[in-house]
Amino acid sequence: MKRPTTEYISRFKKWQDTAVVKIKDHPTLIDFEKGLDFYSREQSILLKHPKVFNLPEEEIQKLLVYELYNYLEFTVWLELGPVNEVCNLIRMPSFLPWLSSEMKDDALKIYVDEGAHAEMAFALISKIEEHTDIKSMRLEPKFIKELDELILSQPKELEQMIKIFFVIISETLITGTLTGLPHDKTVQKGIREFALDHATDEGKHHAYFKNFFEILWPKMPKDFQAKIGALLPKMILAFLYPDAHELEQILLKFFTVKESSEIINDLLSSENVIEGVRKSILPTKRMLKKCNLFEIEEIEHSFNSHKLMKV
Ligand SMILES: [Fe+2]
Numbered sequence: 164m165k166r167p168t169t170e171y172i173s174r175f176k177k178w179q180d181t182a183v184v185k186i187k188d189h190p191t192l193i194d195f196e197k198g199l200d201f202y203s204r205e206q207s208i209l210l211k212h213p214k215v216f217n218l219p220e221e222e223i224q225k226l227l228v229y230e231l232y233n234y235l236e237f238t239v240w241l242e243l244g245p246v247n248e249v250c251n252l253i254r255m256p257s258f259l260p261w262l263s264s265e266m267k268d269d270a271l272k273i274y275v276d277e278g279a280h281a282e283m284a285f286a287l288i289s290k291i292e293e294h295t296d297i298k299s300m301r302l303e304p305k306f307i308k309e310l311d312e313l314i315l316s317q318p319k320e321l322e323q324m325i326k327i328f329f330v331i332i333s334e335t336l337i338t339g340t341l342t343g344l345p346h347d348k349t350v351q352k353g354i355r356e357f358a359l360d361h362a363t364d365e366g367k368h369h370a371y372f373k374n375f376f377e378i379l380w381p382k383m384p385k386d387f388q389a390k391i392g393a394l395l396p397k398m399i400l401a402f403l404y405p406d407a408h409e410l411e412q413i414l415l416k417f418f419t420v421k422e423s424s425e426i427i428n429d430l431l432s433s434e435n436v437i438e439g440v441r442k443s444i445l446p447t448k449r450m451l452k453k454c455n456l457f458e459i460e461e462i463e464h465s466f467n468s469h470k471l472m473k474v
């Protein structure tokens with residue numbers, strides 16, 4: 164059986180020569196081409212509904228711009244919010260002082276990567292707003308509120324660990340946008356490149372947080388493991404489950420209130436939604452399995468009751 168590694172292997176030794184922030188052009192320098200979309204039709208949740216799919220072509224293109232904005236705004240909130248809060252925490256000498264200095268130094272590099280991703284996403288929004296004359300609704304993604312609610316529902320001493328595990332989850336799973344968007348040739352080249360560059364950095368972050376988890380988990384007391392582990396499904400769903408409010412705000416630009424809520428209900432009642440979540444968390448689940456999390460009854464039960472166990 165392959166054992167989880169308890170040693171840290173840095174993927175940031177050549178960071179100066181590989182990080183997007185160090186070597187890539189800023190998105191404000193890109194040009195847009197006629198005939199290409201601003202977001203992937205295949206990745207669009209809304210286009211899965213026949214009523215949306217049958218909108219006139221011009222409206223669909225507009226809808227895709229809004230979906231892209233939501234993805235980019237989500238990136239800004241995530242990177243500057245929990246991810247960088249946790250990177251800063253890991254960097255502090257007093258926090259988990261037994262972590263290697265190399266690991267602490269790399270957390271600072273991730274912080275810089277994420278800051279750049281957020282800034283580039285923001286700059287891209289401004290650039291597209293200018294080009295299309297469609298304004299971003301600047302919506303706050305639901306995971307911010309859901310993470311706060313989860314923290315408030317638990318004893319205070321769990322707060323830091325909830326944030327850390329939320330980041331471990333979000334940095335180790337693989338979303339369709341990260342893998343699908345860069346390869347969709349119907350999408351503007353500049354947007355695909357932004358997504359690909361982001362995915363390249365995220366590959367290193369993925370390895371870092373997996374390594375971090377494998378070092379941290381065995382050091383946690385058993386009762387703490389059970390408590391945090393049982394909260395993982397809620398964190399996963401806060402992060403991955405479609406944001407009904409955001410989607411509805413987009414639909415309201417094209418449909419009546421009644422139609423919009425019917426479309427949302429249809430889309431979210433489909434089994435495909437939870438199936439999509441389960442698919443995205445496969446790498447994270449493999450990591451959890453390697454550390455025997457599902458042998459802890461509370462954790463296995465929680466994954467089952469949130470319909471996240473079935474593959
Ligand atoms: Fe990122």
Ligand SMILES: [Fe+2]
Pocket residue numbers: 246277334364365368
């Ligand atoms: Fe990241």
